[in-house]
Amino acid sequence: MSERKESTWIPLLVPDMPSPQELLPWLERMHKARQYSNFGPLVQELETEFSVQFDVPKEQLVTVANATLALELVLQALDLSSGSRILLPAFTFVATATAVIRAGHQPVLADVDASTWMLTPEIARAACERMRIDAVLPVATFGMPHDMQAWQEFERDTGLPVVIDAAAAYGSQSLQNAEGTLVFSLHTTKSLPSGEGGLVISTRPNLANKVRQLSNFGINLNSSASVPSGFLVAPGTNAKMSEYHAAVGLASLKKWEIYASKRRELQGDLIRKINLISDHTLSWQAEGSGGPLKAPTLLCAKLPNMAARHALEQACQRGNVMTRRWYQPLLHHMDALQHRCLSLAVPNAEALTQTVLGLPFFTGMSQNQCQRIIDVITDAVKAQD
Ligand SMILES: Cc1ncc(COP(=O)(O)O)c(C=O)c1O
Missing domain, CATH: 3.90.1150.10 (Aspartate Aminotransferase, domain 1)
Structure with a gap:
């Protein structure tokens, strides 16, 4: 046997996190501003950076605490009736399905393409012929990007909303000049780590704003809305990204x-x-x-x-x-x-x-x-x- 056994295990992955020295300038700025959460200056700066990277207006994106909550809140913001059937691939991380269940819907598991390992528009069309489907949640498997023009066509043909779980696809998945909704994870194991974090990008009118509101308990953030400012609009949760996590995200973006x-x-x-x-x-x-x-x-x-x-x-x-x-x-x-x-x-x-x-x-x-x-x-x- 040529196998070289060494006493130390080779780990599966080692996160590319910024060093304490790289973080310090951001943490000092945060501390000087005395704002540590609640859509503070660092979260806003990170969102401005994303708006440039993805070439979308800031109203079309929102950062959140993690991708699991982002998926759940996007589904809530779509206002589907309770118990809707959401098509997703059987081959994915558990969070894709748990987000659907926690949003009050039912996952319908579909097959994936044998070579790309992904749920494709063709597979989704075939599923829709077999049973009622109310929305589709394809996954960018192991970060492989989806064809957004093809999914835009699917949305137009079927009228069903499509949300791409692009958790592992930061830097690979973009809107590709199409309309669509993308959810990224900024977990420490992902390509742009903020420790824990999520990012929603959506060209759907008002979707990102709704997710922002739901991430802040569902309290009205819009002064021109019919509900008075500070009142609850919908039962949301606390899924805001903290300034600490935005600091890590900003330092990570540099590298x-x-x-x-x-x-x-x-x-x-x-x-x-x-x-x-x-x-x-x-x-x-x-x-x-x-x-x-x-x-x-x-x-x-x-x-x-x-x-x-x-x-x-x-x-x-x-x-x-x-x-x-x-x-x-x-x-x-x-x-x-x-x-x-x-x-x-x-x-x-x-x-x-x-x-x-x-x-x-x-x-x-x-x-x-x-x-x-x-x-x-x-x-x-x-x-x-
Ligand atoms: C496909 C998929 N969806 C969702 C998630 C959840 O992301 P987060 O850890 O940011 O909640 C992951 C995490 O690895 C994932 O792989």
């Missing part, structure tokens, strides 16, 4: 470009090396018509079958290389969700949960760590021959 290019380079390098030693036994998520993944945050390989994945997991375990079965088990295989979801046939999603494995991926990965991963994969592939 985003550098980290995104390191992430692209590292992913390309690892995939090239793994393809070479495995003779393309492992395959990868394909780019769709939404364009390339510009700031990858994970590295997920697809093995030819369940046995091969098991062998790789075992080899990684022996070699102290961390792995994770991301987005698994499928939502309807979890007891807490099973009875709350409707599920269509999901053969591609089922196949992915038997074969996809997350490998370590972080920008500070050393040559030695990289080589250990390659060695472990080489051994696992050889053992399968």
